[in-house]
Amino acid sequence: MSKVNVAIVGATGAVGTKILEKLLERNFPSSSIKLLASKRSVGNEIVAGGQQFIVEETVPESFDGVDIAFFSAGGNISKMFAEEAVKRGAVVIDNTSAFRMSETIPLVVPEVNLDALREHKGIIANPNCSTIQMVAALEPIREKFGLNRIIVSTYQAVSGAGVEAIDELESQSKQFENRESIDAKILPSAGGERHYPIAYNVIPQIDSFDSSGYTLEELKMINETKKIFGLKDLKVSATCIRIPVVSGHSESIYIEIDKEGVTVEELRETLVGVPGIVIQDDITTQSYPMPLFAEGKDEVFVGRLRKDPDHPAGFHLWVVSDNLLKGAALNSVQIAESLVELKTF
Incomplete structure (x- = not known):
């Protein structure tokens, strides 16, 4: 299975921290995990799965070399950086409402509409938790x-x-x-x-x-x-x-x-x-x-x-x-796992 370079935007938030935990817990095939947040969180240390991660600032260059980027920092941040991440080669899994109702962006729960992932053009929306x-x-x-x-x-x-x-x-x-x-x-x-x-x-x-x-x-x-x-x-x-x-x-x-x-x-x-x-x-x-x-x-x-x-x-x-799990972080990680299995990232 291919190794994937991952970024988590909003890594210090409630959902972002759960995404990191689930990636490690489920042995997601990542070669690197980059934690991104706002400038005020830069340098913060997060320990998960026995590993130490240092938070970096979210800037356009953050997505260079990233294969899959999880976004969970609010709709405004997603609108600001998601398309930039796609331009730099990443597939975005967005956990906000920014793109959910766009006709060209799949809204996915893998157990329900997995085939929708085959139609993505770089951004995939994670539905509302409820x-x-x-x-x-x-x-x-x-x-x-x-x-x-x-x-x-x-x-x-x-x-x-x-x-x-x-x-x-x-x-x-x-x-x-x-x-x-x-x-x-x-x-x-x-x-x-x-x-x-x-x-x-x-x-x-x-x-x-x-x-x-x-x-x-x-x-x-x-x-x-x-x-x-x-x-x-x-x-x-x-x-x-x-x-x-x-x-x-x-x-x-x-x-x-x-x-x-x-x-x-x-x-x-x-x-x-x-x-x-x-x-x-x-x-x-x-x-x-x-x-x-x-x-x-x-x-x-x-x-x-x-x-x-x-x-x-x-x-x-x-x-x-x-x-915070199936309603957000877990579903996002399951989408990423499906992308790897379908080889559509």
């Missing part, structure tokens, strides 16, 4: 029974908003317990006019609102799901909610399949043994997915499978996954 775990869980069902409607409510961890949001949850929890005034600067949207505490709270807003009344996070899930499945007419609606959990996104999903008369047992059987999917669905032992127990694990966990009482082809399920 989208990834949902389509991974639904793909085996879609493939066997068809799919025409999805209604999803997400319960998303604060780590999805970055390290600062995690810190704010911890500081707000202490302030609440000490009966101090609670300082909120990050959520629901750092650039928004108003901020609310997340400690001991639930916020029904992730990102800013569109004129339709949906948030940008909800629109990402709607549009990305249709693109990944290749189903423009698929009915999708989402409500995205932030909860006071550090890691692990949870989703309550209602689906309508194309075929009536399917039992819960038949639906469950389509998910048994699927790589990357773990069934936790035994109400007699109170076995169901929870974010506390999904943290640090690569899989997507599925449970609470039920038939809808009123729709003959409707089902409900509960899906949980670590948003």
